[in-house]
Amino acid sequence: MTLEVIGISVLWLFLFGYIIIASIDFGAGFFNAYSLYRGKQHILTKIIQRYLSPVWEVTNVFLVFFFVGIVGFFPKTAYFYGTTLLVPVSIAIILLAIRGSYYAFTTYGGLKQKIYVFLYGVSGLFIPASLSIVISISEGGFVTLEQTGPVLDYLKLFTSPLSWSIVVLSLTAVLYISAVFLTWYADHANDIEATELMRKYSLIWAGPCILTATGIIVEMHGHNHEHYTRLIHLWWLFAFSLILFVGTVYLLWKRIRYGLAFGLLTGQFALAFFAYGISHYPYLLYPHLTIYDGFTNEAMATALIFAFLAGLALLIPSLILLLRLFLFNKEYVQGKQSNHP
Amino acid sequence: MGNEEAVFFSRVLTEMTLSFHIIYATIGVGIPLMIMMAQWVGIKKQDEHYILLARRWTRGYVITVAVGVVTGTAIGLQLSLLWPNFMELAGNVIALPLFMETFAFFFEAIFLGIYLYTWDRFENQKKHLLLLIPVALGASFSAIFITIVNAFMNAPQGFDIVDGHLVNIKPLLAMFNPAMPTKVAHVLVSAYMTSAFVLASIAAFRLLKGSNHLYHKKALFFTMKVGLIFTIATVIIGDFSGKYLAEYQPEKLAAAEWHFETEGKAPLILYGILEDGEVKYALKIPFALSILAHGIPSYEVVGLNDFKKDETPPLYIHYLFDAMVTIGMLMLVLSIAFIAGLWRKWTFISSKWYRSLIVIGGPLSILAIEAGWWLDEVGRQPWVLRGIMKTKDAATSSGQVDTMLILFAGLYIILGIGSIIVLSRMFRKNTIEQELADRVTEEAGELD
Numbered sequence: 001m002t003l004e005v006i007g008i009s010v011l012w013l014f015l016f017g018y019i020i021i022a023s024i025d026f027g028a029g030f031f032n033a034y035s036l037y038r039g040k041q042h043i044l045t046k047i048i049q050r051y052l053s054p055v056w057e058v059t060n061v062f063l064v065f066f067f068v069g070i071v072g073f074f075p076k077t078a079y080f081y082g083t084t085l086l087v088p089v090s091i092a093i094i095l096l097a098i099r100g101s102y103y104a105f106t107t108y109g110g111l112k113q114k115i116y117v118f119l120y121g122v123s124g125l126f127i128p129a130s131l132s133i134v135i136s137i138s139e140g141g142f143v144t145l146e147q148t149g150p151v152l153d154y155l156k157l158f159t160s161p162l163s164w165s166i167v168v169l170s171l172t173a174v175l176y177i178s179a180v181f182l183t184w185y186a187d188h189a190n191d192i193e194a195t196e197l198m199r200k201y202s203l204i205w206a207g208p209c210i211l212t213a214t215g216i217i218v219e220m221h222g223h224n225h226e227h228y229t230r231l232i233h234l235w236w237l238f239a240f241s242l243i244l245f246v247g248t249v250y251l252l253w254k255r256i257r258y259g260l261a262f263g264l265l266t267g268q269f270a271l272a273f274f275a276y277g278i279s280h281y282p283y284l285l286y287p288h289l290t291i292y293d294g295f296t297n298e299a300m301a302t303a304l305i306f307a308f309l310a311g312l313a314l315l316i317p318s319l320i321l322l323l324r325l326f327l328f329n330k331e332y333v334q335g336k337q338s339n340h341p
Numbered sequence: 342m343g344n345e346e347a348v349f350f351s352r353v354l355t356e357m358t359l360s361f362h363i364i365y366a367t368i369g370v371g372i373p374l375m376i377m378m379a380q381w382v383g384i385k386k387q388d389e390h391y392i393l394l395a396r397r398w399t400r401g402y403v404i405t406v407a408v409g410v411v412t413g414t415a416i417g418l419q420l421s422l423l424w425p426n427f428m429e430l431a432g433n434v435i436a437l438p439l440f441m442e443t444f445a446f447f448f449e450a451i452f453l454g455i456y457l458y459t460w461d462r463f464e465n466q467k468k469h470l471l472l473l474i475p476v477a478l479g480a481s482f483s484a485i486f487i488t489i490v491n492a493f494m495n496a497p498q499g500f501d502i503v504d505g506h507l508v509n510i511k512p513l514l515a516m517f518n519p520a521m522p523t524k525v526a527h528v529l530v531s532a533y534m535t536s537a538f539v540l541a542s543i544a545a546f547r548l549l550k551g552s553n554h555l556y557h558k559k560a561l562f563f564t565m566k567v568g569l570i571f572t573i574a575t576v577i578i579g580d581f582s583g584k585y586l587a588e589y590q591p592e593k594l595a596a597a598e599w600h601f602e603t604e605g606k607a608p609l610i611l612y613g614i615l616e617d618g619e620v621k622y623a624l625k626i627p628f629a630l631s632i633l634a635h636g637i638p639s640y641e642v643v644g645l646n647d648f649k650k651d652e653t654p655p656l657y658i659h660y661l662f663d664a665m666v667t668i669g670m671l672m673l674v675l676s677i678a679f680i681a682g683l684w685r686k687w688t689f690i691s692s693k694w695y696r697s698l699i700v701i702g703g704p705l706s707i708l709a710i711e712a713g714w715w716l717d718e719v720g721r722q723p724w725v726l727r728g729i730m731k732t733k734d735a736a737t738s739s740g741q742v743d744t745m746l747i748l749f750a751g752l753y754i755i756l757g758i759g760s761i762i763v764l765s766r767m768f769r770k771n772t773i774e775q776e777l778a779d780r781v782t783e784e785a786g787e788l789d
Contacts, residue, residue: 085422
């Protein structure tokens with residue numbers, strides 16, 4: 001395996017990590033707001049707060065890790081994506097900033113007005129939408145190279161069915177992933193009411209999620225035929241992914257093994273995400289940038305991989321400690337310990 | 342928008358983001374160390390007040406961390422959004438420390454979460470101390486790594502340039518560049534110093550407002566003592582930084598000092614104004630610049646006139662130098678007087694006017710941090726990578742930077758006001774007297 005492939009695999013893995021835990025986070029904010037609107041907040045808020053509080057900061061680091069890593073391994077991405085993404089990414093940063101600090105302000109500082117809960121819930125849905133634009137752009141067709149540098153064609157982007165399908169997929173996936181996780185978490189906490197509510201939401205969002213995912217493959221046929229062909233070559237990976245999806249829905253329907261259901265869901269998204277990634281190879285931005293012409297020099301790549309391994313040796317035990325103390329600690333999850341800061 | 346405007350707005354936006362970020366970042370580097378030390382003193386002295394000090398500081402710290410994290414994410418992304426050409430070039434050489442910084446940050450984030458939510462889980466206070474060590478280490482190491490990136494921009498090395506391309510890259514050599522030792526050391530100790538004085542300022546404020554609780558007196562003594570130690574360190578390392586500049590970046594030193602002619606026995610100019618190339622109303626300390634630059638009075642310091650006009654930084658950085666040094670000296674005197682006063686039992690240190698000075702000391706220290714960074718960054722102009730890439734060649738070609746500037750300005754106003762409101766509410770509602778009383782009832786409840 002070449003250094004380039006190792007580099008992009010590492011980054012893809014971290015991006016996947018971010019997508020899963022950020023989806024839980026964004027979705028939790030939305031369900032919290034929605035349940036307030038429906039007068040069911042008392043059922044969900046405690047469960048959601050207990051999960052989010054110790055991990056909200058860690059979620060953010062996954063994102064930072066990804067964008068620092070991609071500029072490190074592939075410095076040319078800074079030139080192409082940096083120039084074209086100023087507006088959408090700035091909007092995402094502002095929403096992330098308001099959301100992150102609002103969370104700390106309310107959780108620790110006692111600012112608790114209804115309006116903020118709504119803003120918090122809704123902003124969480126705009127973030128995946130504004131970040132998913134990057135995926136659309138990477139498919140090519142929206143960026144032209146002018147003499148001054150790369151330019152993004154906003155009109156084309158906003159009128160493209162592909163980019164809208166990707167936005168809709170990001171939204172349904174966020175809600176589906178989050179609902180399944182919270183079903184399991186609430187069940188873990190022996191909170192029957194919350195489990196039932198989240199189970200209902202999981203089943204509601206399962207359909208739209210798988211429908212939009214399939215829709216994108218159809219859109220791709222018209223937008224980027226080369227990529228479409230490579231996607232079809234990997235049909236078996238998507239087939240496995242679909243089987244896992246069916247498994248998750250079955251377990252939820254039967255009200256059994258919610259932990260396994262979340263595991264299958266992670267597997268489903270991992271397979272689809274990596275199959276998509278592999279079919280994208282070797283392009284970072286079709287057709288201007290491949291992972292080969294955008295790669296950093298060999299000395300830096302080796303140093304980065306060493307730093308990455310050393311960092312993981314430090315991080316994995318710490319992450320396991322965090323999970324054991326909070327996610328897998330029944331006393332904590334059930335709220336039997338006083339854990340107020 | 343033409344290139345010139347894009348460069349201008351990109352500079353303003355970067356400056357605004359960083360100036361806002363470093364307030365929270367500096368506190369974020371220093372306060373974990375203070376929390377850890379307070380916890381340690383509390384265990385050693387078996388004094389509950391210090392343990393409470395650690396906890397109350399942490400509660401406030403979480404709010405500043407949140408703003409620090411989100412603005413840090415903003416500047417991290419803005420580097421690529423606003424300066425794509427710079428990141429494309431520098432990413433080849435300097436990605437390593439940038440990457441390591443995220444690891445340090447990761448480490449800190451994990452253990453801060455654990456520390457916060459296990460406050461009452463372990464009986465043994467030493468376990469809480471153990472959790473605080475990685476928080477403090479992570480905070481300091483992220484400052485170290487990110488300052489290394491900045492040091493590289495001031496003294497780029499570790500590569501060769503062949504036909505405009507960077508080749509033969511040595512990542513470690515790039516990290517351990519000549520600017521790195523003084524810069525990293527100065528950033529660290531000044532962050533510790535500032536955090537100590539910010540916390541001292543809070544304790545002094547509570548005492549001024551009429552609370553006469555022993556807790557605040559202990560807090561004040563602790564922070565002023567720590568503050569004094571780090572102020573001395575900051576001053577000494579500041580002197581080393583001057584020597585570094587004379588050797589490697591003479592144009593920055595010359596501009597900061599309004600030193601035009603190359604000469605030995607150079608005087609240090611403090612204050613004053615510049616009118617048509619004439620320095621007026623300044624305080625001149627003979628030989629001091631030569632001593633600052635090299636340690637001997639006869640040392641020949643290179644003057645501004647020896648540089649190309651389009652490669653020297655703007656002259657207003659002199660005022661920034663003055664502000665930084667003056668505040669540093671003031672804090673040194675203030676903390677020496679406090680410690681000496683405690684020792685010799687001088688009563689003025691508990692007087693209203695003296696405590697008011699300590700209250701002002703916290704914000705002043707933050708101002709000094711801002712002035713120091715502006716001096717450092719503007720003093721590097723017109724270069725983004727000194728000697729290699731000019732700032733005007735690094736900026737984005739995008740035409741929407743001005744709109745983004747307005748959006749971000751709005752964001753920082755909201756975050757600034759929000760964090761002040763939340764922080765003051767948190768501590769005004771829950772005074773130390775209240776918290777101590779609550780703990781007593783809680784313990785009584787557990788016994789029933």
